Amino acid sequence: GAVVSQHPSWVICKSGTSVKIECRSLDFQATTMFWYRQFPKQSLMLMATSNEGSKATYEQGVEKDKFLINHASLTLSTLTVTSAHPEDSSFYICSARGQGGTSGYNEQFFGPGTRLTVL
Amino acid sequence: AQTVTQSQPEMSVQEAETVTLSCTYDTSESDYYLFWYKQPPSRQMILVIRQEAYKQQNATENRFSVNFQKAAKSFSLKISDSQLGDAAMYFCAYRSAGNQFYFGTGTSLTVIP
Numbered sequence: 001g002a003v004v005s006q007h008p009s010w011v012i013c014k015s016g017t018s019v020k021i022e023c024r025s026l027d028f029q030a031t032t033m034f035w036y037r038q039f040p041k042q043s044l045m046l047m048a049t050s051n052e053g054s055k056a057t058y059e060q061g062v063e064k065d066k067f068l069i070n071h072a073s074l075t076l077s078t079l080t081v082t083s084a085h086p087e088d089s090s091f092y093i094c095s096a097r098g099q100g101g102t103s104g105y106n107e108q109f110f111g112p113g114t115r116l117t118v119l
Numbered sequence: 120a121q122t123v124t125q126s127q128p129e130m131s132v133q134e135a136e137t138v139t140l141s142c143t144y145d146t147s148e149s150d151y152y153l154f155w156y157k158q159p160p161s162r163q164m165i166l167v168i169r170q171e172a173y174k175q176q177n178a179t180e181n182r183f184s185v186n187f188q189k190a191a192k193s194f195s196l197k198i199s200d201s202q203l204g205d206a207a208m209y210f211c212a213y214r215s216a217g218n219q220f221y222f223g224t225g226t227s228l229t230v231i232p
Binding site: 032034038041042043044045046049091093095097107108110112113 | 163222
């Protein structure tokens with residue numbers, strides 16, 4: 001199956017700093033990538049949808065100036081948490097959807113997630 | 120907006136037995152997809168099974184099968200011959216026409232040896 005990687009897998013940072021998380025589709029071209037946030041023992045909450053070459057679409061309540069998303073190529077999307085604070089500590093998961101042919105079901109392939117801890 | 124409800128926060132099953140996880144959803148769309156994902160302690164989301172809404176036949180994948188009741192907007196997952204490796208969080212998901220996924224709150228499955 002298609003593989004999606006995330007880097008880093010775990011990051012610890014000081015309050016006020018910015019953190020960048022990368023999401024890569026390794027063996028397919030992802031026209032659309034999704035970013036989710038998951039708190040412990042809770043479900044995945046969609047933060048934003050990004051299409052290659054265009055601005056991301058953010059879900060209601062998600063601060064676009066705080067969570068900067070860039071989808072510059074068909075294999076890479078980045079999420080930058082700007083001026084991170086302890087309440088931003090969470091598990092961030094990306095997923096990628098192919099151009100078709102990858103799966104007739106337009107399946108989303110999930111990355112392994114990134115644990116962000118803000119001190 | 121679509122909502123997905125999993126009414127069982129926790130379930131347990133004896134090894135080799137069968138367990139059914141419940142999921143209901145709310146939508147006004149007629150064409151959509153439904154999924155069950157497994158999230159083990161590693162937190163990697165793993166697709167278990169998928170169902171197209173236009174198909175009446177219930178999807179099956181080895182020991183995993185679904186009971187899809189479109190009129191009732193119900194999509195339950197049956198795990199047969201449960202194995203220790205099945206222990207995980209299970210999320211029911213709805214994929215909208217806009218290709219966005221909506222997840223339920225999850226069911227934590229414990230498999231008892």
